Amino acid sequence: MDTSRSYLEPSSFSKKMAAAIIIVYAVITLIPISWMVMTSFKNVDSAISYPPEVLFEPSLEGYVNLFTNRSRQSQEYLDSLPPPENWYEELVRSREMVITGPSKFLGRYSNSMIIGFGSTFASVFLGALAAYAFSRFRVPLKDDLLFFILSTRMFPPIAVAVPIFIMYRKLGLGDTHLGMIILYTVVNLSLAVWLLKGFMDEIPKEYEEAAMIDGYSRLQAFFKVVLPQAMTGIAATAIFCMIFSWNEYAFAVLLTQFNAQTAPPFIPTIIGEGGLDWPAIGAGTTLFLLPVMIFTIILRKHLLRGITFGAVRK
Amino acid sequence: MSQIKIVNLQKSFGDFTAVKNSNLTINDKEFFVLLGPSGCGKTTTLRMIAGLELPTSGEIYLGDEEVGMLRASERDIAFVFQLFALYPHMNVRNNLSFPLKMQGYKKSDIKNRVEEAAKLLRIDHILNSNISSLSGGDRQRVALGRALVRRPKAFLMDEPLGTLDAEFRELMCLELKKLHLDIGATTVYVTHDQLEAMSLADRIAVMDGGEILQADEPNIIYNKPKTKFVASFIGSPGMNFFEVNEGISKDQSFVNIEEAKFDIPKQLEESKGSKNFFGIRPENLTLSNNEGLKGSVFGVEYLGSRKIITVKTSLGEIKVKTDISINVKLNENVQVKPLNNNIIIFDGQTDKSLNSEFIK
Numbered sequence: 236m237d238t239s240r241s242y243l244e245p246s247s248f249s250k251k252m253a254a255a256i257i258i259v260y261a262v263i264t265l266i267p268i269s270w271m272v273m274t275s276f277k278n279v280d281s282a283i284s285y286p287p288e289v290l291f292e293p294s295l296e297g298y299v300n301l302f303t304n305r306s307r308q309s310q311e312y313l314d315s316l317p318p319p320e321n322w323y324e325e326l327v328r329s330r331e332m333v334i335t336g337p338s339k340f341l342g343r344y345s346n347s348m349i350i351g352f353g354s355t356f357a358s359v360f361l362g363a364l365a366a367y368a369f370s371r372f373r374v375p376l377k378d379d380l381l382f383f384i385l386s387t388r389m390f391p392p393i394a395v396a397v398p399i400f401i402m403y404r405k406l407g408l409g410d411t412h413l414g415m416i417i418l419y420t421v422v423n424l425s426l427a428v429w430l431l432k433g434f435m436d437e438i439p440k441e442y443e444e445a446a447m448i449d450g451y452s453r454l455q456a457f458f459k460v461v462l463p464q465a466m467t468g469i470a471a472t473a474i475f476c477m478i479f480s481w482n483e484y485a486f487a488v489l490l491t492q493f494n495a496q497t498a499p500p501f502i503p504t505i506i507g508e509g510g511l512d513w514p515a516i517g518a519g520t521t522l523f524l525l526p527v528m529i530f531t532i533i534l535r536k537h538l539l540r541g542i543t544f545g546a547v548r549k
Numbered sequence: 550m551s552q553i554k555i556v557n558l559q560k561s562f563g564d565f566t567a568v569k570n571s572n573l574t575i576n577d578k579e580f581f582v583l584l585g586p587s588g589c590g591k592t593t594t595l596r597m598i599a600g601l602e603l604p605t606s607g608e609i610y611l612g613d614e615e616v617g618m619l620r621a622s623e624r625d626i627a628f629v630f631q632l633f634a635l636y637p638h639m640n641v642r643n644n645l646s647f648p649l650k651m652q653g654y655k656k657s658d659i660k661n662r663v664e665e666a667a668k669l670l671r672i673d674h675i676l677n678s679n680i681s682s683l684s685g686g687d688r689q690r691v692a693l694g695r696a697l698v699r700r701p702k703a704f705l706m707d708e709p710l711g712t713l714d715a716e717f718r719e720l721m722c723l724e725l726k727k728l729h730l731d732i733g734a735t736t737v738y739v740t741h742d743q744l745e746a747m748s749l750a751d752r753i754a755v756m757d758g759g760e761i762l763q764a765d766e767p768n769i770i771y772n773k774p775k776t777k778f779v780a781s782f783i784g785s786p787g788m789n790f791f792e793v794n795e796g797i798s799k800d801q802s803f804v805n806i807e808e809a810k811f812d813i814p815k816q817l818e819e820s821k822g823s824k825n826f827f828g829i830r831p832e833n834l835t836l837s838n839n840e841g842l843k844g845s846v847f848g849v850e851y852l853g854s855r856k857i858i859t860v861k862t863s864l865g866e867i868k869v870k871t872d873i874s875i876n877v878k879l880n881e882n883v884q885v886k887p888l889n890n891n892i893i894i895f896d897g898q899t900d901k902s903l904n905s906e907f908i909k
């Protein structure tokens with residue numbers, strides 16, 4: 236009998252099975268993403284060729300098209316121009332076009348950043364304060380209030396699109412950064428309060444009592460002692476909030492057009508000649524993935540501990 | 550350093566009264582222990598002194614100042630928690646300097662004070678360690694250090710040795726006592742462990758059901774308990790009680806129980822009713838062949854230098870602490886007699902001890 240390993244440890248066969256299942260799952264989820272990344276490096280023709288090309292000559296045309304506006308010109312006009320100054324001008328001219336200026340993508344992208352991080356910060360900050368209060372104080376009607384907060388997530392947010400549209404128009408919040416930050420914060424706050432309350436409950440109240448004895452006010456104790464210890468919860472909550480507000484599409488379509496339009500409603504509208512410019516859309520989407528990916532990787536250490544909260548802390 | 554005085558202190562949580570109308574004076578530089586079973590209100594009393602709970606009524610004086618309604622941060626006291634409550638995201642040095650930072654000391658002063666406290670507690674070699682890497686004893690020392698650096702008016706400790714294992718607890722007990730002798734700070738210490746209380750305290754207050762039953766020096770608490778609860782809670786094993794179905798009159802000096810005659814100290818007070826209790830410590834009893842209460846041996850526990858023999862009699866089980874040389878077998882018929890007249894009569898109606906020549 237093999238006694239070199241504990242009975243609790245899975246056998247090498249089941250380990251291999253687990254690895255195989257994970258690999259299959261990863262491949263399935265990664266196919267659309269890798270297809271998208273591949274599309275972003277194709278040129279317009281190979282992106283729509285049939286049968287689809289898996290091996291292709293990479294091109295940055297999608298990225299160039301994403302960041303520029305171009306117009307088609309006659310060969311005579313192109314010949315009359317001075318030689319192209321850089322590689323992307325050369326690329327555009329080879330398509331018989333000239334660059335007429337930068338596209339709106341960077342603006343939309345930074346709108347996404349401002350609104351995404353802004354609402355994430357607001358949700359986590361307000362959520363942490365509320366969660367702390369629910370966790371520590373004798374709040375009248377505590378359970379009812381918590382249920383009420385949760386109930387705002389019991390319908391899809393878009394169900395209240397019409398009233399919000401009208402409210403925002405009256406309040407002048409339509410197509411503003413502040414309006415979108417408030418909206419996403421409202422949607423995320425209930426999740427933040429509930430998640431963070433769980434983490435706050437796990438932190439023994441002796442820590443802030445010790446800080447208060449040490450001469451700190453309750454608010455100072457909250458910032459100096461409670462928040463650092465709730466880091467796992469804050470990281471997990473921040474990622475959930477960030478993913479929602481970063482990806483949100485329906486409200487962004489409805490409420491933003493110019494000033495505060497985020498990337499999700501913008502990317503599908505990138506039109507090329509005679510149809511959608513798939514490489515540019517692929518490029519936009521690929522770039523759009525990066526911030527959430529980086530954000531998650533930075534917070535991953537906390538997140539992994541955070542997801543198993545309650546199980547390992549004590 | 551200051552005297553702590555609590556006057557008519559009361560604390561209720563809804564319908565439940567955790568601390569009932571308590572009065573205590575804790576002298577300057579005294580090591581004072583609040584002792585009682587869990588739920589007796591000792592921790593609530595301590596937390597009220599600290600300012601972590603506000604009293605329902607009554608006053609708390611720290612020195613001459615009434616602090617009952619002040620915030621914890623405004624009272625200048627230090628608190629050592631049972632679970633230490635060291636800030637896990639800071640290293641030892643930062644934990645120790647945390648209370649000083651708030652008071653706006655200069656960086657060099659903070660450093661000096663932290664190192665001084667660390668040296669006193671012999672944790673100067675781990676100042677840069679993380680809290681999570683420390684052993685229970687070191688954590689305890691850091692928690693004490695955090696209390697110490699501030700030089701507060703008083704130290705409050707809530708079962709600080711409760712989570713340590715037995716061996717370490719004894720060691721820390723000695724260290725705490727030594728520390729108290731070194732710095733001479735007023736200390737209020739909460740525990741449910743009577744051994745800890747007896748070995749540490751200058752004075753002990755025994756609490757039960759939210760009331761302070763007796764506050765005295767350890768030997769008085771042990772030898773002259775004021776109530777039946779105090780007598781049973783202190784001592785290992787606790788005092789034996791026999792029910793006596795007769796009234797005790799003034800000047801009475803013996804009681805007949807069954808066929809045995811017990812000499813009792815001359816009573817200075819008569820009992821209220823006809824049902825009373827007779828209390829005698831196990832070490833004041835011995836086994837005999839020809840006199841005393843008849844019974845049979847029910848159990849024998851060896852304690853190394855002493856033996857505890859449980860004898861089943863018509864009055865119930867009686868514990869006798871005897872010399873190791875006495876050999877008895879289970880179910881053997883023996884007789885139990887008192888060694889001396891250190892006997893306390895407890896009034897059956899009030900549970901309080903009656904005054905006698907022995908306990909005045």
